[in-house]
Every structure is written in structure tokens, then in C-alpha cells.
Amino acid sequence: MNEGNAPRLTHPFFDGLVPSMKSKVLITGAAGFIGSHLTDSLLEDGILVRCLTKPESDISHLAASPSEIISGDVKDPSSLPPAMExxxxxxxxxxxxxxxxxxPDEEYYKTNVEGTRNILESAR
Incomplete structure (x- = not known):
């Protein structure tokens, strides 16, 4: 898989950090520019990918991929356990x-700060 000249993380420091083809990863923000490209790259490497996207997100690009798509919001802690399973x-x-x-600043804070906190709490 990984065709081309893309560098891979092969240093022993990364052992256990890079997902194996048997593990499943979650990508929040998978409908965004970086998230959708990361999804494609991981799928090309044979990684099982679950995408957490907001209900109003355009997921047309993801819908054609073999990724699992879960609708939720990082601001809503109750939507995260199914995504993290x-x-x-x-x-x-x-x-x-x-x-x-x-x-608004409040929305920025809720998504970027509280949303990150919710992800960290849910990942425990």
C-alpha cells in the first residue's frame, strides 16, 4: 500500500503509536479538508477508520469510502461513547x-476547548 515516496514512521520510538491494520482509528473532523485526506491515506494503508462528523457536515466524499461514519459532535459528550467504542x-x-x-468567541471556545476536553475524557 503506501505507494510513492511518502515517509513512514519506522523509528522504534513510534512502535505502538502507529495503528496496525487490525486496529481501528477514530477521526474527528473527518469531513474537513485535512480529516478527509487523512481518512483516505489511512484507508489506503489498510487501517480501519471510523469518522465522527457533525450531522450538518457534507460527507459525500466519505460516503463513497469504506470508512464507518458516525454522526455526532465533540461538544456533545453523550455522542462520543459510541464513536470511541x-x-x-x-x-x-x-x-x-x-x-x-x-x-462567535463562545462557539469557538465550546468547539475547540470543551470539545477537545470531551474527546480526552471519552478516550480514558
Whole structure:
């Protein structure tokens, strides 16, 4: 798999950190630009991928992939346990960037700070 010249994490430091083909990973923010490309890359490497996406997200790109898609929101702790079940590694990419000046500070904080806290708590 991994065709081309993409470097792989082969140093012993990374042993156990890089998911194996038998493990399942969760990607939050999988409908976004980086998340969707990470999903594609992991699937190409044979990794089982579960995607957590907000209900209003455009998942048309993900729908055609063999990834498992779960609708939820990092701001809603009750939506996270089903997403975390059986997960070995979490790639937390769900966030609001400051590029959109129309997002209120409170929403930015809830998603980026409280959402990250919810992911960490759920991953325990």
C-alpha cells in the first residue's frame, strides 16, 4: 500500500503509536479538508477508520469510502461513547479556525476547548 515516496514512521520510538491494520482509528473532523485526506491515506494503508462528523457536515466524499461514519459532535459528550467504542487511536481534527470571523468567541471556545476536553475524557 503506501505507494510513492511518502515517509513512514519506522523509528522504534513510534512502535505502538502507529495503528496496525487490525486496529481501528477514530477521526474527528473527518469531513474537513485535512480529516478527509487523512481518512483516505489511512484507508489506503489498510487501517480501519471510523469518522465522527457533525450531522450538518457534507460527507459525500466519505460516503463513497469504506470508512464507518458516525454522526455526532465533540461538544456533545453523550455522542462520543459510541464513536470511541473499540478505538485504538484518535486523530482529533475537529475544530473551528479563526479564518471565519463570523464565529462567535463562545462557539469557538465550546468547539475547540470543551470539545477537545470531551474527546480526552471519552478516550480514558
Amino acid at each position: 473499540g478505538i485504538h487511536t484518535v486523530y482529533h481534527l475537529a475544530a473551528i479556525s479563526r479564518l471565519d470571523a463570523n464565529v
